[in-house]
Amino acid sequence: MTSIAVIAGSTREGSYNRALARLAAARLEAHGAAVTMVDLDAFDLPIYSDHLEKTAFPADALALKELLAAQDGLLIVSPEYNGSVPALLKNAIDWASRPTGDEGLVALTAFRGKAAAIMSASISPFGGLRGLMHLRQILTTIQMLVIPEQVLVPLAHAGFEEDGSLKEALPASLVDMTAARLVKVAGVLAA
Numbered sequence: 001m002t003s004i005a006v007i008a009g010s011t012r013e014g015s016y017n018r019a020l021a022r023l024a025a026a027r028l029e030a031h032g033a034a035v036t037m038v039d040l041d042a043f044d045l046p047i048y049s050d051h052l053e054k055t056a057f058p059a060d061a062l063a064l065k066e067l068l069a070a071q072d073g074l075l076i077v078s079p080e081y082n083g084s085v086p087a088l089l090k091n092a093i094d095w096a097s098r099p100t101g102d103e104g105l106v107a108l109t110a111f112r113g114k115a116a117a118i119m120s121a122s123i124s125p126f127g128g129l130r131g132l133m134h135l136r137q138i139l140t141t142i143q144m145l146v147i148p149e150q151v152l153v154p155l156a157h158a159g160f161e162e163d164g165s166l167k168e169a170l171p172a173s174l175v176d177m178t179a180a181r182l183v184k185v186a187g188v189l190a191a
């Protein structure tokens with residue numbers, strides 16, 4: 001079974017991106033994936049520093065890296081902060097991208113050659129598009145294959161029903177389409 005990790009780039013209580021991540025996880029499962037929800041609040045990740053990496057590589061950075069390394073694919077659902085990726089998410093990616101043990105500098109064992117998909121919910125009318133453009137570039141840099149489908153939920157404060165479902169049919173259908181493609185591509189790349 002194809003395994004997919006789902007990371008939300010916000011740990012805020014009531015986060016629209018966490019809500020979108022839950023919806024997407026259900027669609028990934030509906031398309032046959034085994035989903036692991038990754039709660040970044042559960043990992044004690046200091047801001048990346050070369051000194052820390054050399055002297056006391058954080059146990060949780062290694063745990064996050066190993067968790068991701070065991071997956072076939074990755075879905076990131078993240079808000080946009082000041083036109084880019086939240087520091088919480090970027091810091092987690094930076095730690096998980098670092099070589100450990102006998103690995104070479106660009107081993108990228110958590111990411112390399114795997115499929116990824118990206119989604120964003122934002123209170124702005126632009127739906128976090130600028131953040132996703134940066135996120136796509138970051139994931140490509142760490143040698144993931146980012147599928148072309150992506151999901152934007154603009155005006156997110158008005159976009160969800162009380163039960164957490166999406167009010168509009170278009171983003172809901174895009175979540176399903178993106179989930180289906182991610183499971184398919186991740187499965188092919190992992191074979």
Ligand SMILES: Cc1cc2nc3c(=O)[nH]c(=O)nc-3n(C[C@H](O)[C@H](O)[C@H](O)COP(=O)(O)O)c2cc1C
Nearest residue numbers: 010012015016017079080081082083122123124128
């Ligand atoms: C530091 C900060 C910067 C933000 N910058 C942007 C931005 O550039 N574009 C945008 O659409 N929303 C921006 N927002 C608003 C977020 O879209 C909004 O807070 C959203 O609810 C965050 O996602 P969440 O609900 O998943 O926590 C920013 C919020 C914060 C806290």
